[in-house]
Amino acid sequence: MAEPSHPADQVRDPGTEPVFPNGDDLGRSRGTDLYAVDDLLSDEERATRDRVRAFCDDELIPVAGDLWERAELPWDLLKSYGRLGIVGGTVSGHGSAGLSPLADGMIIAELARGDGSFSTFHGVHSGLAMGTIGLLGSEEQRARWLPAMATLEKLGAFALTEPNHGSDVVALETRAERTGSGWRLTGEKRWIGNGSIADLVVVWARDDDGKVGAFVVEHPDGAEHPVPGYTARPITGKTAHRAVWQTQIRLDGVEVGADARLAGANSFSDTNRVLARTRQGVAWEAVGHAVAAYEAALTYALRREQFGKPLASFQLVQDKLSHMLVDITSAQQVCVRMSQLETGGRAELKHAALAKLHTAAAARRVCALARDVLGGNGILLDHHVARHHADVEAVFTYEGTDSVQSLIVGRAVTGISAFS
Structure with missing residues (x-):
């Protein structure tokens, strides 16, 4: 008798009805914007946002569940992504998008609405990798690396976190030793998005003088043929952001040239400049x-009938939806003001920390309530909420945990550091 295949190996018949009628429509945007944040965008920025929204609705969301379940990268979508005009985010010049902080933020939210894994891929390539080179690289370094990254000819990664140093990454153990022609990098990194597929990896290390620097490790023959001493192993068994590959990287005497060190990266304060953004x-x-999660829950509640009437007609469900919208609206307003401060050159680490502290916790509450509104269907990928419910747990942790953000804000308001 033939061995039965795993359900994940079975291709869904396109004609098969979803568990809930028109279930795939639950993921489409309803334009949740009670306080008209959309009005703050220029016509050009709104057109870009609308392209991203259509990309998510028409191309990303329909396949996001399968990609999440199979832990597969969405390679087929990269060409469409590259045509959106958003690669590089706020980085200007050398083919990068040059978006305003507000437009960039709203586009990141759109991508996350579509799929957290894809939003993370964008955040790593456009935000962390391209953003670091754009902020800390010399003009020559920006001209050397950014154009190919802007066209996705080369993919980027950002390697800061280490196996033994997450929240205390300031204790960086990776070393950069001077050689006759440049630098030799030795150490390990963990949770590095795109680390196994990137052509350029921005590696943070401590040099012979104890100073922290950023070094670009370039694989000239592509990520499939890494430079000697560089190995990257994707981390498996994840229950969040399954369709983006985070890796454990080992640097065993990786040689880079003297010009591989970003000119503006000479201390951990420079690292914080990147992280603040x-x-x-x-x-x-x-x-x-x-x-x-909210839009899927609202659509479901309006369509699903129980006891002879729509779920949305029940007081308890309306109460949940109202509290979800309160969290969303307040999170949007905090992010808008933060982006406005960034535009004016006034945003600091404390502003980003407070925003992340608030929005991550709020999103966690909203996703949990949405999962509750959908009942048993809330754990099915067909209804989208389950994926966001799981992925928001990663958002709650990375780029600084809830507790770390709280201590950054606490230091800002008291003038006293509680980190040690």
Whole structure:
């Protein structure tokens, strides 16, 4: 007798009815924007946002569940993604998008509404990798690397976190030793998105003088043929962000040239300049997860009947939906103001920390309530909420845990550091 195949190996018949009629429509945008944040975008920015929204509705969301279940990267979508005009985010010049902080944030939220894994891929490539080179690289370094990254000819990664140093990453153990022609990198990194597929990896290490720097490890022959001493192993068994590959990286005497060190990266303060910006993106990402879960729950409640009438007609369900919208609206307003401060050059680490502290917790509440509204169907990928419910747990942790964000805000308001 033939061995039965695993359900994940079975291809769904396109004609098969979903568990809930029109279930796939639950993921489409309803434009949740009670306080008209959309009005703050220019016509050009709104057109870009609308392209991203259509991409998510028409191309990303229909396949997101299968990709999540199979833990597969969405390679087939990269060409469409590259045409959206968003690669590079707020980075200007050399083919990058050059978006305003507000437009960039709202686009990150749209991508997260579509799929958290894809939003993370964008955040790593456009935000962390391209953002670091754009912020800390010399003009020559920006001209050397950004154009190919902007066209997705080369993919990027950002390697800061280490196996023994997450929240205390300031204790960086990876070493950069001077050689006659450049630097030799030795150490390990963990939770590095795109680490096994990137052509360029921004590696943070401590040099002979104890200074923290960023070094670009480039694989000239592509990620499938890494430079000697560089190995990357995807982390398996994840219950969140399954369709993006995070890796454990080992650097065993990786040689890079003297010009591989980013000119503006000479201390951990420079690292924090990058994190202050990318943490803003994670705050917006949390908003996207919350919006997705809320919109799916609202649509479901209006369509699903129990006891002879729509779920949405029950007081308890309306109370849940109202509290979900309160969390979403307040999170949107915090993110909008943070982006406005960034535009004016006034945003600091404390602003990003407060925003992420608020939006990640709010999104967690919204996703849990949405899962409750959907009842048993809330654990099915067909209804989208389950994926966001799981993925928001990763958002709650990465780019600084809830407790770390709280201590950053606490230090800002008291003037006293409680980190040690």
